[in-house]
Amino acid sequence: MIECVRAVLLTPADRLLLIRRTWPGGVPYWTLPGGHVEPDDRDLRAALSREVCEETGGVPDILGRLLTFDDTHQRDHVYLARIARWSESGRTGPEIDDPDHGTYQLDEIAHASAALSPLPLLPEAVATFLQRTAAAGQDLAVLADPTVP
Template identity: 35%
Template structure:
């Protein structure tokens, strides 16, 4: 069912793999909620491509320079607002917590954002949101990590 009058939000997220095939995730701790894990990513700004948004969000949220690869998963979210979430494979180049920035870090009321490295067989992966990514990563994470490892920068 299409909800009239509400704009569709485009969200570009990444399955970011480090050199040891570990996932680079964000541990979110919000007041009054149990901690959970999420992937780096966020809204696609006007004039931005999905890949440009993914690169920007990785830099802002985890201080990562990345290479973006193919789409690995697409989700449609209907509540609390309509959104298309695209999850691309990404390869970590560098990681520096000191360059993270944005509203997530400027407003303490939003909780804590901690960059973490999680092995694909780590039980903590069960805390990942959205939960439907967990079985995909458990079953195919090794293959996705290998594909991400083979990504190379594109030459325009």
């Protein structure tokens, strides 16, 4: 099973930093920064830091794990992190550099039902989790488990 990491990134304005993916000829959707754990990553948090840096040009302050979910091919570990700064020019990696992969636009979105409900946010498990917590007015920091590696 492929191991993946994703970050629910909170900006200084307490908004979510998401990636708007647009594929050539495809329908745009939003997703969390993250990706596959590589063999040379020390652990899940190191993989997450690397992925966030590649995809946002910023450094995350990882607060803890929010959830883990599986599908038929991969296991996703979703962490909560704060990000103070990000940079379009600091982004790296094959997905950013190859125009055949489409565009990866960074968007700040409110953690509120009205802002999240109309977005095609993937994966669906993350969308459901964020919509549920927004509707309940839950503080994501309270839900993050800092003891999970």
